[in-house]
Each structure stands twice: as structure tokens, then as C-alpha cells.
Amino acid sequence: MKGIRQLAEHLDISIGTVSRALNGKPDVNEETRRRVLATAEQLGYVANQSGRSLRQGETKVIGLMIESGQETVENADNFFLGVTSGLQSVFARHKLDLLMLPCPGDEDPCEYLKRMVARRVVDAMIISNTLRIDRRVDLLSRAKIPFVAVGRSLSADNFPWIDLDFEGVAERAVERLVARGHRRIAITAPSSDVNLGYVFVESYRRTLERLGVPFDPLLVIRVKSSEQGGYQAAHELLQLEDRPTAVILIYELMAIGLYRRLMESGIRIGRDLAVIGFRDAPRARFLQPSLSCFRMSLYDLGIALGQILLANMPAHRASYPDGGRNIIWPLELVPGESDAFEIGAPA
Amino acid sequence: MKGIRQLAEHLDISIGTVSRALNGKPDVNEETRRRVLATAEQLGYVANQSGRSLRQGETKVIGLMIESGQETVENADNFFLGVTSGLQSVFARHKLDLLMLPCPGDEDPCEYLKRMVARRVVDAMIISNTLRIDRRVDLLSRAKIPFVAVGRSLSADNFPWIDLDFEGVAERAVERLVARGHRRIAITAPSSDVNLGYVFVESYRRTLERLGVPFDPLLVIRVKSSEQGGYQAAHELLQLEDRPTAVILIYELMAIGLYRRLMESGIRIGRDLAVIGFRDAPRARFLQPSLSCFRMSLYDLGIALGQILLANMPAHRASYPDGGRNIIWPLELVPGESDAFEIGAPA
Structure with a gap:
């Protein structure tokens, strides 16, 4: 990479003039400026911004x-x-x-x-x-x-932070399901320590209690935030003795794995089991039946x-x-x- | 952000000693090194790598x-x-x-x-x-x-470059379709100047000619590399007077839009029209009927x-x-x- 010194030597003019030409200072004649810029382009001169940044x-x-x-x-x-x-x-x-x-x-x-x-x-x-x-x-x-x-x-x-409204999503999902008669509502949560998991499950618990539905810790299913996690969540749902009638998902792609496992076992989504997904994701848009979920820009x-x-x-x-x-x-x-x-x- | 000078002042030892301690030089006693590292951590000292890099x-x-x-x-x-x-x-x-x-x-x-x-x-x-x-x-x-x-x-x-084998993909797709009796084979190409478009279409043309199938420029459909482009490609296919019996796609997500448009018009994929997709993409794995395509790591x-x-x-x-x-x-x-x-x- 050529520096300003090589550029000045090549043009046989002073470094000061080259620098002023490159930086668009007014005290350089137009002909010189054009020559400097053309040569800089030709030689691959690149301003050393790193030196500038340090200063x-x-x-x-x-x-x-x-x-x-x-x-x-x-x-x-x-x-x-x-x-x-x-x-x-x-x-x-x-x-x-x-x-x-x-x-x-x-x-x-x-x-x-x-x-x-x-x-x-x-x-x-x-x-x-x-x-x-x-x-x-x-x-x-x-x-x-x-x-x-x-x-x-x-x-x-x-x-400073911005957080997605995990609280509101869990609250609205629970309200919607309880209004349709559901009492056994499962929820998925991430298996990691990511903060959103706490916010999501806590809001679910509070909303259930506010609506007079007992909170059952067995219905909180901790899985990986992935398609495979969704598959696993469905698998665990099916093992539960008193099977839930609805499930709320925390992560967008879980829906894909969950659908697959439920279909394998003959459960009809939207008939035998209600599913509410999280974010409206392009990959999940092709699911049949279409997924109730939440949208943002x-x-x-x-x-x-x-x-x-x-x-x-x-x-x-x-x-x-x-x-x-x-x-x-x-x-x-x-x-x-x-x-x-x-x-x-x-x- | 604290620099080495502030760190030395805070510890009341010389900059040279602090620097040697931070850089793991042997001529610093263990007690001093521990003090320097602990204080550096506590004050949020960060080595100025940018200065180092310049040198x-x-x-x-x-x-x-x-x-x-x-x-x-x-x-x-x-x-x-x-x-x-x-x-x-x-x-x-x-x-x-x-x-x-x-x-x-x-x-x-x-x-x-x-x-x-x-x-x-x-x-x-x-x-x-x-x-x-x-x-x-x-x-x-x-x-x-x-x-x-x-x-x-x-x-x-x-x-230096690596390129996906667009040539080989087009060649194998054409061979496969011709072996199954197809003579009217359409292909999609990107509407931009991206080089892979030229390689792909050129290989398609050469393979057709080698197999004795005439090349018809009307069957090269230029669309955007997107789901929407796939939808558009299907739309243009349906307008063709002598409709092709097969289509080869250049971009993974085109398949999704193409499937949608074909289904809307009642065309049965894998029966009325053969489709070969490009790269095996997670979003396209849920298509029904399953898409013939190409895989890579x-x-x-x-x-x-x-x-x-x-x-x-x-x-x-x-x-x-x-x-x-x-x-x-x-x-x-x-x-x-x-x-x-x-x-x-x-x-």
C-alpha cells in the first residue's frame, strides 16, 4: 500500500502540497489537484485513517x-x-x-x-x-x-438497552388462550441463562395467577432455542400425564420442529392443541396450519x-x-x- | 478508558514496570505483577493495541x-x-x-x-x-x-478465489432431466451482473448442445435472486407458448416462490413440471413435494x-x-x- 511519501516522490512535489490536495484544501491549483488524485488512484494510495484515528x-x-x-x-x-x-x-x-x-x-x-x-x-x-x-x-x-x-x-x-416485549407477548398469549377456555397451558423457555427466559416465564406465571389459573411448574419446558428444541418440546408435552391443550413458544424457529413432532404423533394443531409462536419468522411462514405469532420491524x-x-x-x-x-x-x-x-x- | 500512564500513577510505580508486568516479562516480581493485573482489571485498563498495530x-x-x-x-x-x-x-x-x-x-x-x-x-x-x-x-x-x-x-x-461449482450443477441438472426425456428445459438466471449467472447459463447451454437438445434463449428467465423472483419465474414460465416440462433454479430461495405460483395455477410439481433447485437451504427443506437440489458444507x-x-x-x-x-x-x-x-x- 502506498503512503503519502511515496506519492509525493512519484509526483515530485512536496508532501505538504500532496496532503493539501488530498484533503481538498483551497490553496492548491486545480491542475495539481487533479494530477495528485489521478496518481493516488493509479498507485493505490490509501489515506492512513488509523494514524488519524489515533490522534x-x-x-x-x-x-x-x-x-x-x-x-x-x-x-x-x-x-x-x-x-x-x-x-x-x-x-x-x-x-x-x-x-x-x-x-x-x-x-x-x-x-x-x-x-x-x-x-x-x-x-x-x-x-x-x-x-x-x-x-x-x-x-x-x-x-x-x-x-x-x-x-x-x-x-x-x-x-442503555432495548428489549423485545417478552413480558407483553407472554401476557397476551396467556390471555388469548384462557379466553378460549384453556386451563392447561404449557410454555417453552430457553435452557440457557439468557435474561429473556426469566422475563417470559415470570410474565406467564403472573398472568395465569391474575386470571385464576393455577401455575404448574411441570408445564414450563426448558429446551434449546432451535428447531430441534421445538421437536424436543413437543416430545416432552406428549409425555405429560395430564396433557396441556395449548403451548406458547419463546423462539421463532421452535414452531417448525414442534409442528413436525406433533404431526408424527397425529395431533392436529389448531384442533387438538393450540400453538402460539413468538416472532413471525420468514422460515415459519410456510407452516400449515398458519401459526399465530407476533410481528415486529x-x-x-x-x-x-x-x-x-x-x-x-x-x-x-x-x-x-x-x-x-x-x-x-x-x-x-x-x-x-x-x-x-x-x-x-x-x- | 484508562491508559498505562494512569495505571502507573494509581499504583505509584514506573510505567516501564507496569508495562513489563502487563506483557509478562520475567524481570518483575510476582507480587508486583499480581498487583498490576488486579488494578488493571479493576480500573478497566485496556492495552492500546491500535498503537501497537500501527508500529x-x-x-x-x-x-x-x-x-x-x-x-x-x-x-x-x-x-x-x-x-x-x-x-x-x-x-x-x-x-x-x-x-x-x-x-x-x-x-x-x-x-x-x-x-x-x-x-x-x-x-x-x-x-x-x-x-x-x-x-x-x-x-x-x-x-x-x-x-x-x-x-x-x-x-x-x-x-485467489473459491467458486461454487455452478458449472457442474447446471451440467448435472441438465443431464438428469434429459435422461428422463425432457427436451424443453427452462433455467433461471440472476438479473444482476454477478459472475455466477454467466457461468451457470453457459454450462446449461453447452450441456444441452452436447446432448443434442436445441438451446432456446426464451427459456433463460432472468429474475431477482429471491423468493419473489421465483414467483416471477413461475409466472413467466406459465406465459410461454410452448411450455417447458422442467426448470432449473439458480438460487436456493427461488424454489419457495416458484412452488407457490405453480400451486396457485394447479400445476403439479414432480408430475406436470420437474423442478431442480440449487443449494439445499434450511428454509426450502419444508417444501412439499421435496425439492431435488444440491448440498454443500x-x-x-x-x-x-x-x-x-x-x-x-x-x-x-x-x-x-x-x-x-x-x-x-x-x-x-x-x-x-x-x-x-x-x-x-x-x-
């Missing part, structure tokens, strides 16, 4: 940490790629670029993040898959790196995340005076056929 | 450029997330990290890459969606940044890409003496029901 103390790059373990990827549904467009539309206004930091499946996310912070590649971070106790929140706070988390955590009282979520982050960055705070507040992100129910029956009604 | 001229980071336009994302099937794990397993051996560089849909990929190169975030690049004429190949060659491309290009005689592709790239990096070349060769990546046929009939045979 300015910033990289103009924002990092989005995602998980890239094989299991995660096979079961992921482009959630974060979907969020990316929205983030970039906000960052572009400030000439900031977004990089994705994929944490390998066999690496501790906090150690990974520590290494990334040490590389000084980014000015600010977006973290996801927030755990109930998440050391990354402390790490970033202590290192004074602005960040926003997708998901809450108990790790700090006050830090990933693009809009990306915009909101970007704005909260900028509101927490000293260089951009002034542009987002109201942007620093945490948000519970709403999801909208999309009724399908998978829960379209009432208990006790003639089939 | 060493390397960042230890590899970039993977992907497309993040909304349309791409909605139709993407985690192809590059799948490749990521394989790449990381190779890079981890050399303490290199992988970052994903998502190019926004409304930005010219070459301008985007130019900016990223200027940011000096990465030592080397993996580029994808290679165009027939791709200025990024020149840009990286001139800037002397090691790279590997997913996909060939006419832009340079000799650069994204993880293994990631390993191969990583090795070719390292073989082209001066610092790692020695570890990969045979690793620099370009590869046509094979795909294996997975027979399904979507083409399981012979022309002229009783249905």
Missing part, C-alpha cells in the same frame, strides 16, 4: 457483537442482519460505519469482547444475547466504551438502537437530546389458524 | 464483506454466517479475528470497500458477490491487501477460504505451502420428489 482518539466505527457458533447460525433467522440496515441508516448520517463482530461458539463472550476492545477497532458497541448476569456490561462500563444492549440484565442498575428496531447508542456517545449526544431512554419494543399479534378453536366447542 | 503494520483482523441491503437480507439464508464458523476455526490458530463488513444496499460496493481500506481496520479481506467486472479486485490488488474472493471475475487474470467452505487467504498473506504463507490454489467447490445432488417422473411415462 483523534476515535475510529468512526461501531461494533455489533453477534454469536457465530455453528448451532446458533443454523438456527438463526437473520435477526441481526435485519437490524443492520436500520442501524446503518442512522450511522450513515454521522459518517460512522458498522462492523459485525461474530463471537465464536466455543469462546467466552466476555473474553472475546475484551480482546475486541483491546484491538481498539470500534468507538462504541452494540451487544446482544444479554445474560441475566452479564460481565460484558461491567467491562464496557469500566472501559468507558459507549454501548447499547439488546436485552436487559441485572448486572447494572442503569445502562427489525429495520425500525435497528433505527432505535442506533439512536440510543448515539445519544450515549459524547460526540453525538447533542443530536439526540431525547434519545437515551430505554425501550421495551412492542410486538403485534398476527392471528393464525394454529390456535383457532375453543375448549369445549364442537370441533 | 507492527498489522491489525490481526480479517474482514469479510457481505451485503446488508434490506432486500438481500430478507432473502439471505445465513450463507455467510454459516461460512463464518469455518473461517474462525482457521484464523483462531493464528490469533486472527474475523469482522464482518456489511455493505449497505444503497452504497456502491467498491466505494464502501475503499472507505473500509482507508480505515485500516483489517489486514486482509474476503469479498463475496463477485461481479463479472469487479473493481474491488483491482482496488485490493493495487493497495496490496491480501484477499480471497467468493466467486470468479474477469477483472484480473490471477487472484458451509463450514468446510469457510475452512478452505481461510486457508487460501492465509496462503496469500506474507506473515502466514509459510504455514500453507499448498494452500494458495483456487478451488471450484463441489456440490452433491440430493434427489427429491420434485423431478421424480419421466416424460412419456404413465403418470
